[in-house]
Structures are given as structure tokens and as C-alpha cells.
Amino acid sequence: MLQLVIGTGLTAAALPLSAARRVVQRVGLISDLNSSYGSIRYIPAVDQGLDQLIGLQPDLVVCAGDMVAGQMRGLSGQQLDAMWRGFETSVLQRLQAANIPLLPAIGNHDGSLGFPADRAAVRRFWTPIRSRMGLAFVDASQFPFRYSVLQDGIFWLVWDASSARVPEDQLLWAQQQLASTEAQKARARFVVGHLPLAGVGLGKDRPGEVLERGRALEALMDAAGVQAYISGHHHTWFSSRRGQLDLIQLGALGSGPRRLLHGEAPAQQTFTLLEIDGGRGTLRETTYAVFPGRPLSWSTLPLRLNTRAGLLQRNASERLLRG
Template sequence: MRRLFVLLLLLLCSPALGLRLVLLSDFNGSYGSTTYPAAVGRTVGRIVGEWKPDLVLSAGDLIAAQKASLGAAQLQAMWQGFEQNVRGPLQNAGIPFAFALGNHDASLALDRHEAAAYWKNHVPELHFVDRANFPFWYSFVAQNVFVAVLDATGPKVGAEQRAWLAAQLAAPVAQNARYRLVMGHLALAGISREKNKVGEVIAEATALRAVLERGNVTAYIHGHHAAYYAGRLGKLQILSSGGIGGRDYVGFAGTARSVVTVLDVQEGQIKLTAYDADTGAVIPNSSLPPRIDGLGGPVFRVESLK
């Protein structure tokens, strides 16, 4: 039975044309908010009506928790706001939502309890490989792409998760996929000025990078820094998700902007098209800094993910 399961997943991973993903992260409002900035509604509208992806990815901060004074009722109201404004419209359009939980979603004990309760009742329609620890960490396939999601809600991504990830990446379903993506909230290296400090990046980044590189990962996708950047960190490609609001790059004042990204999966590359979520305009890749020298860097700009 296990052999048959693996063969079925390999078929799902076989190369296919036209797979489109949208990356939308760090779009929560102020603490306790049950509503979202106007750019979120506009972006969800473009996702549903214009881009029409096969899947939406999010590297976290879906709601505005991480405050001890917020009780269970308020957390539930925030998740209901997320349901009404984001997941529900996508679900109605037949677009699954795959996510890594962020520090504002699941870093406190009560936050984690309520996040688990919400997602238990709203499991996305994904081709799961391992969902034993869903919604905190899990893996799935989408056509020719294997995705592993980490619990990087804080700086510690410990030995247990690294061992799980290594096993996932070594499995035939991952190694036979054309692309392997790993997604977590915190970054491996500093990208935005405000978050370029200890505690805002993964603490044992070198150990995690080693697992990612050995597993031949195409890219590590993260949020938290809310500064869109596709780059190379050593041998590993990274994709720093933009956010609604955005932050300045390390060393580049006045560069903050809201960003949502369309990823078109092709045979030789994953093409990236970044959009300013406030103006709707395409952001030229050449307008990004050629190099970012943040904590744990440097990171060098790339044109696409290969």
C-alpha cells in the first residue's frame, strides 16, 4: 500500500505546464484587528479575477495576534475575519491556500491553540505527503512541485524539525519533483532593516541551510521581513515574501512597499512577477538592490528560481 501511495504521488509530481502560484504574506492589521488593509481586498480580487492561480502560498502573519491580552473570543473573531476576507473568497473560487504560520498567528500558547482549532475545520485541499503535525509543519505536492512547510513562528527551528525535513527531502516524492520549495515564517538572513537583528531571523540558520542544500531545495520562502527579494544565500536560493505595508531593505532607505508575487512554474525556471499591491504596477527586478548585507548574509539578487 505504501508503494502504491508513493507511486501516486510521483504521478502528481510529473512535469506539467501552466502551474501558477501566488505568494501573499504578512498582511495582518494592527493587534486584535478583525479587518484588513484595503490592499488585501484588492489583491484577493486580482487573485480570483485576474491571476487565477492553482494555489496561493503564504509565509505567515495571517491574523494580528501575539498579544497576551487578546483572549480566545478575540482570536476566534480574527480568524473569522481571515475566513471572510481571504480564505473564503479563495475557497469559493476553487483556489487552495497553503501557509506557514507566522509569529502573529501562533507564537503564544493560546494563539497556537486557536490556530490549530481554526485549521482543523478548514484543512486546505492539498495533496498531502505528511500532515501529522498540521497546521504547524507539513508537506504536499502540487503537480511538479514538492513543498515542505516549517514551524518558524520564532527563531528556533530545532533538531526535530530539521530531521523531519531531511527525511521529507530525501523521499522519492521530493527527489523526483522538478522543484522543491521549503516555506517558513522567519528568514535565514536579514532582508529588511527593521527585522535585521537577533531574534528576527532563524537562530540556527547554518544548520537549517545545510539540510536545505543537501536536499537540493530550489528555494526557501519566508515572510516576517515584509520586503520582497529573490536572491542567493550561499548555494541556496531564497524568496523573501513582500508584505502589505512593507519595510525598507537593509541599507536602502525609502524602499518599503506592499508586494504580492505571481510564480509561474516552467520547465527550466520559476518565473517571478512582483506587483506593487497599492498601485498594481509590476516591480522590475532590476529595481531591487543587487546585494543585501544583512545579518547572516550577504544575499545576491537573482532573476528567477532555477
């Protein structure tokens, strides 16, 4: 019988999966899996981190981008396709074997706006397998660059934040999607994109590394009752709140983890688990260090980060759902 681990440790007590799902919905969050430019392989931390995450038996895994190592001039179509085949073998098939759907966002190394060959490779890989992703699409017309999903009562909107500016047509689309009946009747709403709204990684708090018009994007999401914006790109985990909007900025599972702008926490590979309790109306966020495979203490995060986009206050590990 399948079991779901309940608790914060990787060796915590387990409940039967059917019973546990009535208690809490688990969502794994990963980002920045790639290795060096053009690589078709992944470092051991990716393999080990996936093992640990799969062991927690999430209902869904969200990837905030940089699944492959593109964004390099001169890579041929064959090389780009080989990278995506490597991702399929090393990541996607492992999740599918565990019956865990993957909800991907496109990162700058996957399909940046200035790299048409990379974006063509994204379409070649993802379009044929869209119907096999195990996702309950609301709008899949531009999958995987932008799309929406209603999965187990949670509304997910993914936009193309592979570069610093989310196009105007996408903002209009996002407003319409978040105002839809499916979104407004959902237990919670989440938006996912690669680039963050604020710079948290050492050396990354600069133009081009964060989304432009951040305050306007925040206002759009806040007005629609979005619970959280989930992003990657800065290779370090920080969880904050601006107004009623959670900002969950994910660490790297792959190469090149970074330190935060401030604080003493070391650079390390991480993944994050959200536990969404619809009955209690709460969300719990736990981030795991791949080495040694244990949850990070929330106190390892500084109380605040002073960024170019303003002051970020550390969030609480458990908070109320906006509903």
C-alpha cells in the same frame, strides 16, 4: 471558459486555463496580511491585492504567515477565534470561491511558540478544515504547524518558523521528508516558513527576527536539492541566492510595509507570482506592487544586501529549476 493571464502585466493576453496549465504552473506568494493587534479586519490593500492575484488565476497560493494579529497577552479565546473567522471571510473563502488552494505557514502573530492560547486557536480553526483545503498532503499529522504536500508535481514542506529557532525534532522530520520518494521524484522542492534566514528589512536585521543556525538550515535544504526557501516577517521583498538555494523574502500585503536595508525603493504592499515551467525547466519570479497594480522592475532591488548573516546577491528574475 476560465482563462489564465500569460505575461507580466495584470492586463496581459490570456489563454484558456486548460492550455495554459500545460505551459506553466503559477503559484501566488503572499505574507503578513494582518493589521493592528486583535483586529478582525484587513486594510484595503489586502482586498485589492487579493483581487489582483486572483485575476492572475494561480494554481496555488502560498502564505508565509501572519494571517491574523495575535501575539498579544490578554486576548481571549473568543477574540482569537474572531480573528480567524475574519481571515476565513476576507481571505480563505475568496480563494476557495476561485478554486485556488491555500498553503499556509504559521507566523509569530498567528501562533508563536510562547503563546499557547494563540496556538490552541490555530488548531481550533485549521484542524477541522484540513480535508477541505484542496491540498494533496504527504504528512499532515501536525498541520498547519508543520506538514508536507505534493501538489501538481511540486513538493512543498512547511515548517514552524514562527519563532527564531526551528526545533530539533522538526529538522530531523524535514530531512526525512525531503529525502522521501515523493520529494525526490518531484519536479521541484520548496520550503516555506515565516522567519527568514537573513535580515533584509530596515530595523529587522537583528537577533530574534531571523532564524538561528541559518547556515545549517541552508545546508540541510541545499543537500536535499531544495529550489527555494520562501519566508515573510520582514515586510519587504528581496530575492537572492546562496549557493544553489533561492531565498525569496516576501513583502507585506497588509499593514506596515518596510524598506530594504539599503536602496531607495519605497515601502509598499506587494505580492509575488512564481511561474514554474516544467517543460523548459525554468522558474520566473515577478513581484507586483498593489498600488498601482503593476509588476516591479527587477532593477528596483539593489544588486546586493550586506546583512548580519552575510552578503546576499540579488537573484535573476528567471532561473533554472534544480529538478
